[in-house]
Amino acid sequence: xxxxxxxxxxxxxxxxxxxxxxxxxxxxxxxxxxxxxxxxxxxxxxxxxxxxxxxxxxxxxxxxxxxxxxxxxxxxxxxxxxxxxxxxxxxxxxxxxxxxxxxxxxxxxxxxxxxxxxxxxxxxxxxxxxxxxxxxxxxxx
Amino acid sequence: xxxxxxxxxxxxxxxxxxxxxxxxxxxxxxxxxxxxxxxxxxxxxxxxxxxxxxxxxxxxxxxxxxxxxxxxxxxxxxxxxxxxxxxxxxxxxxxxxxxxxxxxxxxxxxxxxxxxxxxxxxxxxxxxxxxxxxxxxxxxxxxxxxxxxxxxxxxxxxxxxxxxxxxxxxxxxxxxxxxxxxxxxxxxxxxxxxxxxxxxxxxxxxxxxxxxxxxxxxxxxxxxxxxxxxxxxxxxxxxxxxxxxxxxxxxxxxxxxxxxxxxxxxxxxxxxxxxxxxxxxxxxxxxxxxxxxxxxxxxxxxxxxxxxxxxxxxxxxxxxxxxxxxxxxxxxxxxxxxxxxxxxxxxxxxxxxxxxxxxxxxxxxxxxxxxxxxxxxxxxxxxxxxxxxxxxxxxxxxxxxxxxxxxxx
Ligand SMILES: [Zn+2]
Numbered sequence: 001x002x003x004x005x006x007x008x009x010x011x012x013x014x015x016x017x018x019x020x021x022x023x024x025x026x027x028x029x030x031x032x033x034x035x036x037x038x039x040x041x042x043x044x045x046x047x048x049x050x051x052x053x054x055x056x057x058x059x060x061x062x063x064x065x066x067x068x069x070x071x072x073x074x075x076x077x078x079x080x081x082x083x084x085x086x087x088x089x090x091x092x093x094x095x096x097x098x099x100x101x102x103x104x105x106x107x108x109x110x111x112x113x114x115x116x117x118x119x120x121x122x123x124x125x126x127x128x129x130x131x132x133x134x135x136x137x138x139x140x141x
Numbered sequence: 142x143x144x145x146x147x148x149x150x151x152x153x154x155x156x157x158x159x160x161x162x163x164x165x166x167x168x169x170x171x172x173x174x175x176x177x178x179x180x181x182x183x184x185x186x187x188x189x190x191x192x193x194x195x196x197x198x199x200x201x202x203x204x205x206x207x208x209x210x211x212x213x214x215x216x217x218x219x220x221x222x223x224x225x226x227x228x229x230x231x232x233x234x235x236x237x238x239x240x241x242x243x244x245x246x247x248x249x250x251x252x253x254x255x256x257x258x259x260x261x262x263x264x265x266x267x268x269x270x271x272x273x274x275x276x277x278x279x280x281x282x283x284x285x286x287x288x289x290x291x292x293x294x295x296x297x298x299x300x301x302x303x304x305x306x307x308x309x310x311x312x313x314x315x316x317x318x319x320x321x322x323x324x325x326x327x328x329x330x331x332x333x334x335x336x337x338x339x340x341x342x343x344x345x346x347x348x349x350x351x352x353x354x355x356x357x358x359x360x361x362x363x364x365x366x367x368x369x370x371x372x373x374x375x376x377x378x379x380x381x382x383x384x385x386x387x388x389x390x391x392x393x394x395x396x397x398x399x400x401x402x403x404x405x406x407x408x409x410x411x412x413x414x415x416x417x418x419x420x421x422x423x424x425x426x427x428x429x430x431x432x433x434x435x436x437x438x439x440x441x442x443x444x445x446x447x448x449x450x451x452x453x454x455x456x457x458x459x460x461x462x463x464x465x466x467x468x469x470x471x472x473x474x475x476x477x478x479x480x481x482x483x484x485x486x487x488x489x490x491x492x493x494x495x496x497x498x499x500x501x502x503x504x505x506x507x508x509x510x511x512x513x514x515x516x517x518x519x520x521x522x523x524x525x526x527x528x529x530x531x532x533x534x535x536x537x538x539x540x541x542x543x544x545x546x547x548x549x550x
Pocket of ligand 1: 044
């Protein structure tokens with residue numbers, strides 16, 4: 001039985017991302033250890049998550065893919081002490097946060113490093129750890 | 142966005158209310174809970190089910206997730222209606238039933254609308270199936286292993302960073318919610334008794350900075366709330382009408398990764414990018430404008446604080462405290478038992494608990510019971526006549542407000 005504050009998810013393996021058509025190039029990039037994002041040719045805004053039409057302006061333009069330098073800073077973070085399911089237990093505690101990339105968009109991602117070293121504003125850099133499910137993560141600089 | 146017509150704050154009233162409860166000794170499923178609450182509401186309104194023109198529900202209960210649950214329930218009551226639909230923008234949809242019912246009455250589509258919501262997560266399903274899998278983005282969030290508290294904790298982190306709020310402040314919120322919960326016979330955390338800041342600070346981290354006592358809990362086993370909405374003219378013949386003086390709604394996104402990348406908005410969310418102001422501010426402004434009232438005119442409130450920090454952010458967005466200053470209101474003691482601005486008098490989502498999606502109906506039930514002077518738990522000490530009831534859903538995503546009053550506009 002769950003205790004207060006626990007909202008577990010029943011998973012027997014690490015979850016695979018539910019890939020959308022808009023994001024196919026993103027996941028192709030991940031396979032090659034590259035972090036891709038979109039930019040609007042009209043308003044020049046960085047777009048994430050990916051879409052087929054820029055939602056940030058009224059031009060209705062098709063976004064173009066660019067590669068991120070993978071550098072940014074911690075915007076927010078939380079150290080997961082009660083993981084969502086059994087497969088995550090061995091990995092805990094781990095830190096999940098919002099990272100603001102230097103290209104000025106945000107990723108919800110894992111941040112590697114000691115929990116006590118995490119702080120808003122700290123610089124982080126992209127990494128692709130060897131995992132069952134390949135994902136872009138970040139580590140403290 | 143076009144402002145809502147202010148005349149809508151003078152057209153409809155709740156003339157019947159019913160509630161129902163279940164636990165391990167008295168097991169009831171959502172159909173049973175909704176039936177019991179609806180029949181209580183029919184009797185309270187002095188009508189029969191044949192007078193219902195429109196049936197509204199929130200989204201299907203966790204404990205019975207059949208699509209078109211609203212239609213299943215209409216069929217279950219053998220109650221043909223002109224129209225039935227689910228309002229499915231998370232928990233906000235449950236609160237929004239009241240405003241949508243007022244619209245149906247104002248348009249002439251209905252004389253009587255039945256709004257009902259039930260759920261019973263702990264009694265019928267493996268609660269481990271309810272979690273971030275539904276509310277985290279399945280592509281860009283869920284694969285990283287967050288829980289629901291992990292996603293909400295991003296706001297907690299920013300709220301502490303931007304406004305200097307501390308974990309001890311969050312602990313004080315939990316202590317005060319529990320002061321109400323211990324008096325409510327159905328509250329899930331009643332059994333734990335009163336707690337101290339030290340108790341909260343000793344409870345383990347779930348996802349930092351959120352400790353166990355700073356989070357909502359499951360339970361009670363099952364609840365339902367049913368509400369009969371009709372015109373103010375018909376309400377004049379009712380014995381205990383509660384007038385719908387204002388309502389507002391707003392949804393800004395689905396997943397947090399979408400919300401943080403939002404750079405402009407037709408509703409005010411502060412200087413974007415930011416997450417410390419939510420669409421609740423817009424939903425509240427609409428309701429106040431319709432009611433021609435201010436936050437100070439509210440005698441009490443029911444909010445949707447599933448965590449200590451969301452309770453604080455909601456108080457600010459609803460206009461009860463300046464941004465970043467809700468702890469001043471907490472420390473003033475005005476929201477505690479005996480205070481002149483009681484809030485979440487059943488213990489709220491943290492103390493009463495979340496039986497499922499019906500938690501938003503429980504807040505409406507508690508508000509109406511207090512306005513009528515017959516709460517199941519502790520009575521508000523200030524004889525409230527006008528109240529704000531708010532519900533939220535999704536990851537800071539969906540918001541609904543309704544201003545209820547014993548006094549006609
Ligand atoms: Zn654009």
